[in-house]
Amino acid sequence: MAATNFVEIDGSYLEGGGQALRNALSLSCILGKPVRVVNIRANRPKPGLSHQHMHGVKLLRDITNADVVxxxxxxxKLEFIPHTIRSGNYRVAVQTAASITLVYQMALPVLLFADGASQVDATGGTNVAFAPQVEYMDEVLLPNLLRFGVSFELKLLQHGFYPRGNGRCILDVEPVHQVKAGQLVKFGQLDKVGGVAFCAGRLPMSIALDMQQTARREIHRLWPNQECNIKPKKLTFDVASDNGAAILVTAHTTTGCILGSGAVGERKMHGHLLGSNAACKLTEYVRKEICVDAHMQDQLIIYMALAEGCSRMLTGQLTKHTRTAIHVAEQITGVKFEVTMENFDKTLVTCVGLGQLNGLL
Structure with missing residues (x-):
């Protein structure tokens, strides 16, 4: 590749996984800045690009007609030189059960700055470990992004579990002129708790019921009279042909905050344990009265960096994913994030964003 002024990102920084790569490439596409990512996933048992990352890179290459090495x-090591962001209908066939939502995490912010509506039809894993579940993307990410003036429509056509995947989703994205500054700092009071617990394939309905009942018991242990509508489901064969189980529990507050916590079954499906893990984490968020859960923190950083005006989020202690996302955003955009400890349990993250305009609309 010809000599180019690359912004170099060290993929081994802090979290040392795919986070740095995903955010670096998304911001590269939006800002039109070439990036070089080195030491990709250096802290993982198998360093370097996996199937999921390769397909995400290919998707962004297609969207921006990028030059890639x-x-x-x-x-x-990856070098990426983007060109113009193009709207369109894109297809991604992620191999095995690699996460569909992590591919969408790369493409969504980019397509907001396209010249028209876009669609990404993806196959792979919908409910897998170490990635947001599709239900979390729809029930928690979407309402949080609405605070930034960002929306999308996600259709779940087929569930996909480890190890075969075979899930399928369609993401529809409308472009924006500009991302608005988001304010997620007022918790209010707990209003309701909802969610879904499901199993599929040859797994018995009792696993879904175990997840539901244990999660409800954990919620009611702290808030005995709290509305708690967690729906148990046995997925039909036409939408989930393989064995799988998962739960997502959400908390809604009177100020519109939505927090989520989930768990995915792997080889041994212990319904009570899955339900307990998801609900205990959610109750921790509610007790601390934070507005952004641990898995939402890092996903909002890129939107805060791009927004017009000052965005603020009140969350718990920052994860390595979030600190990595902040580091990458500051390196590529030049914006600065201010991180203030409110007390031992709360962190206020503030950023005056770029005010990036969509010059294609």
């Missing part, structure tokens, strides 16, 4: 399995 290093998008091969296991590669620890």
């Amino acid at each position: 290093g998008n091969t399995m296991g590669s620890t």
